Amino acid sequence: MKYCAFTNSRHGFRGISIVTTPETAADSMRILDEAVVSTRNESILPYKIVDIPGKGKGVIATRHISQYEELMLDYATFAVDISFASRVPARTGYQLLHLAAMQLADPASVLELGQSNSFAADVLENVLRTNAFNTMIGEVPHMALYPEVSRINHACKPNAYTRFIPRSLEVSVAAVRDIQPGEEITISYITIGQETVQRKRALEVWGFECKCSLCSSSQNEIAASDARRRQIETLRGQVVEAFQDGKPFQALRLSRQVLNLLPSEELFPLYSEQYENMARAYWFLRDREKTMKYAKMSLEVLVEQGYIERVTPEHLEAMWRNFAEGR
Numbered sequence: 001m002k003y004c005a006f007t008n009s010r011h012g013f014r015g016i017s018i019v020t021t022p023e024t025a026a027d028s029m030r031i032l033d034e035a036v037v038s039t040r041n042e043s044i045l046p047y048k049i050v051d052i053p054g055k056g057k058g059v060i061a062t063r064h065i066s067q068y069e070e071l072m073l074d075y076a077t078f079a080v081d082i083s084f085a086s087r088v089p090a091r092t093g094y095q096l097l098h099l100a101a102m103q104l105a106d107p108a109s110v111l112e113l114g115q116s117n118s119f120a121a122d123v124l125e126n127v128l129r130t131n132a133f134n135t136m137i138g139e140v141p142h143m144a145l146y147p148e149v150s151r152i153n154h155a156c157k158p159n160a161y162t163r164f165i166p167r168s169l170e171v172s173v174a175a176v177r178d179i180q181p182g183e184e185i186t187i188s189y190i191t192i193g194q195e196t197v198q199r200k201r202a203l204e205v206w207g208f209e210c211k212c213s214l215c216s217s218s219q220n221e222i223a224a225s226d227a228r229r230r231q232i233e234t235l236r237g238q239v240v241e242a243f244q245d246g247k248p249f250q251a252l253r254l255s256r257q258v259l260n261l262l263p264s265e266e267l268f269p270l271y272s273e274q275y276e277n278m279a280r281a282y283w284f285l286r287d288r289e290k291t292m293k294y295a296k297m298s299l300e301v302l303v304e305q306g307y308i309e310r311v312t313p314e315h316l317e318a319m320w321r322n323f324a325e326g327r
């Protein structure tokens with residue numbers, strides 16, 4: 001398999017270099033050939049990058065940020081085909097990675113990102129292992145670096161979340177809840193809502209011991225949070241079983257219990273799922289009015305969270321289809 005370093009200086013804030021196959025490059029004209037140029041006024045950004053004790057650099061809010069407000073927009077500057085490392089001899093691989101970085105107008109925007117991986121033999125391998133997010137370019141999995149998002153530390157009860165747009169290798173960060181000036185902005189690097197043991201296991205690939213506020217709280221608080229998370233997971237599973245057993249009233253009751261527990265763990269991304277479950281239950285009970293009410297509530301959460309622009313008849317029809325087909 002042949003890999004090359006392709007660069008487009010007119011992509012996002014800093015241009016982009018992609019180490020990939022010529023086939024993937026040919027399928028990625030939008031990213032590699034078109035100008036996706038964004039400018040911004042740095043002086044009005046609602047955050048700044050600072051040193052955070054015990055975590056290297058991090059991002060803090062410089063003003064109040066409202067729930068679901070978009071607080072950061074970033075573009076991938078560097079991307080590498082995931083199969084590259086296993087298919088190319090190490091030395092050739094490192095050379096190509098460095099060539100790709102040097103083709104950028106500002107190689108330091110990549111080379112100076114955080115490095116905390118103890119197994120990496122090269123600076124760019126370290127940067128990738130410490131900071132990259134998985135993303136698809138066309139149909140092919142790649143690792144991608146978003147220099148500013150890369151400065152956001154992980155928290156197990158994060159106050160922000162990422163929304164990726166693979167088509168343009170763009171990512172935006174929005175607030176899970178209101179964020180106060182001076183508060184550190186955090187995202188979750190792993191699936192949200194897991195208990196301590198599962199989180200530790202999932203974070204092993206990142207190679208750091210989590211020092212977020214939840215993991216640094218007292219044993220009692222950690223145990224209480226774990227118990228609530230366990231209960232939420234159990235109830236979510238029971239909702240699915242209730243539908244499988246044809247028990248919509250039970251599903252309704254369980255979904256309400258999940259909804260009551262979500263705020264204590266700040267698991268706002270799960271609201272939409274539970275409102276959809278309630279719509280599904282009322283659909284089985286042939287209550288058209290309530291089906292519509294909860295279907296709309298489910299979709300309105302997605303609008304607020306910035307995943308869709310508005311609730312359309314097509315969204316609702318897709319939901320009815322899913323209910324009818326048991327999906």
Ligand SMILES: C[S@@+](CC[C@H](N)C(=O)[O-])C[C@H]1O[C@@H](n2cnc3c(N)ncnc32)[C@H](O)[C@@H]1O
Nearest residue numbers: 055056057114116150151153154208210211212
């Ligand atoms: C994507 S980078 C985040 C920005 C990084 N702190 C920097 O200085 O550029 C990920 C690295 O930050 C550190 N980090 C992130 N979240 C952390 C946390 N909750 N506790 C301790 N270290 C953390 C770890 O070294 C991790 O490998």
